């Protein structure tokens with residue numbers, strides 16, 4: 438069973454955009470793609486850059502530092518120079534709140 442940690446209100450994640458926040462002591466990026474919420478680690482696997490400062494286009498987040506890209510649905514790298522996946526987290530929405538499974 439998943440253990441769910443409350444992260445934010447759904448309203449705090451603007452449409453087709455990304456926000457960064459601390460959840461359970463981790464730096465998390467939350468994405469809103471067509472009204473659906475996704476969550477990954479916020480720090481890029483390539484260097485020390487925060488994805489919440491990057492550019493979200495469809496399901497891809499572009500890192501602000503070297504323009505590597507990840508698929509926010511599963512954390513997989515989709516564009517060089519990133520080669521290592523970023524961790525993604527299961528998301529549950531309940532009563533307008535976003536919950537993440539962080540284990």
Ligand code: FES
Pocket residue numbers: 481482483484485486500501502503504505506518519
């Ligand atoms: Fe993200 Fe280099 S730090 S692509």
